[in-house]
Amino acid sequence: METIQNGEPLKGIRVIEFGNFIAGPFLTRFLGDFGAEVIKVEIPEQGDPIRKWGNQVEKDKSVWWATQARNKKCVTLNLKTEQGQLLAKKLCRTADVVVENLRPGTLERLNLGYQDLKEINKKIIMVRISGFGQTGPYRDKAGFGSVGEAMGGLRYVTGFPDLPPPRIGISIGDTLTSLFGALGTMMALFSQLRNKDSEGQEIDVALYESVFAVMENTVGEYYKYGRIKERTGSILPGVAPSNLYVTKDGKWVIVAANSDNLFKRLAVAIGKAEWMDDPRFNTHEARGTNQTVLDDLISEWVKSKNAQEVLTIMDENGVPAGPVYNIEDIAKDKHYHEREMIQEIVDKDMGSVHMPGIVPKMSKTPGSIKWSGPSIGENNQEVYQHLLGLSEEEYQSYKKNGII
Numbered sequence: 001m002e003t004i005q006n007g008e009p010l011k012g013i014r015v016i017e018f019g020n021f022i023a024g025p026f027l028t029r030f031l032g033d034f035g036a037e038v039i040k041v042e043i044p045e046q047g048d049p050i051r052k053w054g055n056q057v058e059k060d061k062s063v064w065w066a067t068q069a070r071n072k073k074c075v076t077l078n079l080k081t082e083q084g085q086l087l088a089k090k091l092c093r094t095a096d097v098v099v100e101n102l103r104p105g106t107l108e109r110l111n112l113g114y115q116d117l118k119e120i121n122k123k124i125i126m127v128r129i130s131g132f133g134q135t136g137p138y139r140d141k142a143g144f145g146s147v148g149e150a151m152g153g154l155r156y157v158t159g160f161p162d163l164p165p166p167r168i169g170i171s172i173g174d175t176l177t178s179l180f181g182a183l184g185t186m187m188a189l190f191s192q193l194r195n196k197d198s199e200g201q202e203i204d205v206a207l208y209e210s211v212f213a214v215m216e217n218t219v220g221e222y223y224k225y226g227r228i229k230e231r232t233g234s235i236l237p238g239v240a241p242s243n244l245y246v247t248k249d250g251k252w253v254i255v256a257a258n259s260d261n262l263f264k265r266l267a268v269a270i271g272k273a274e275w276m277d278d279p280r281f282n283t284h285e286a287r288g289t290n291q292t293v294l295d296d297l298i299s300e301w302v303k304s305k306n307a308q309e310v311l312t313i314m315d316e317n318g319v320p321a322g323p324v325y326n327i328e329d330i331a332k333d334k335h336y337h338e339r340e341m342i343q344e345i346v347d348k349d350m351g352s353v354h355m356p357g358i359v360p361k362m363s364k365t366p367g368s369i370k371w372s373g374p375s376i377g378e379n380n381q382e383v384y385q386h387l388l389g390l391s392e393e394e395y396q397s398y399k400k401n402g403i404i
Contacts, residue, residue, distance in 0.1 A: 008034055008035025009034050011035035013036040014095045015036045016039050017039065017041060018112070019102070022175070023181070023207065024099050024101030025040070025048065027178040027182050027185070028040065029069070029071065029072070032071030034367040036097075040075070046376075048069070063350070066353045073379035074376065075383045076376060080110070081402075087404070089117070090388050091388065092124065097127065098127070099185075100128055101130065104133075123198055128202065130204075135204075143207055145177070148211050151211075152211025154214075156229075176211060179210075240290075241257055241291075246303060249306040251306075252323070254324065260284060262318075265318050266317070269316070272301075311323065341357040342356070342357060343357045350372075381395065
């Protein structure tokens, strides 16, 4: 591992990805954005199913794939064969990190578990993403992000009380798990560097636990008071005003002025300065008790104006407010573009592809998008011949026998 003074913070870190779909690949995408060399291993000819996920596919590629596999090198390898396993070990011997999101026990059956890899590379850090973790009674259950969201408690509190718990709209359980996995990876790498430790470690990240970890005060209030948090729609009970309101031109805006100081600004902004002395609204507790009345009054004012008028008035008075954007709104927003959060990449097969930019922004060691998701096996020759040193004869033999 080299110390980076400038440039990409993870330059010099090699990551091997044994993963499909979202959680594992999103984690490695994040590492690749910041300079890690990510080598993604896929099944020959098939590849990651997400290559074809989305509304449109061009030349066996979706826009989702172009985004999810950006900055990665893609190789094919049949891990069910002894030769494939030996080649995978040879690859892992050169690596700092291995990321996998297969069902627990899968890599062990392929002789590629943590203990197997540790024997050939004691510094290896293995990040293991699964539905329920590598231990426990649910270890062997299949678990997608949706299941993790449900069993982690998030689905139950999402939506309105008189309707079934809905999907949030994106695979938030997977991406939360990816970010916890990335955080674990960074801590493990930092620990190695700080302690000059030549040994790696195993990082166990479960989907349901990653969701449960962000469930705020739900577990504390249940054990302390027996309270079960329910679905409350667009409000936070007892915290007001903080809600969605529809405007004259049919747009939705959110206004969040639930602290005393912010509420005073809101009252002045909408010409209701008398609210500051109204016993129904002049304290946080009072506003919570009279939440419905207050929301109705604010809704009446918002409904009399177009969205831009509402937002301008809120901005001028320092009241937190914002529009509810769809993706077209985001694409037209100058702030997104000024901060390079929408980037255009030229894909060799699909042409122009737009994707989210880099998060977070780092002043000294920023990340970058260098290329979009590669074709199946695009980097086979580079990795197997140039990195691992296979001869042309060996390389062709592996290809002929379906190993790569």
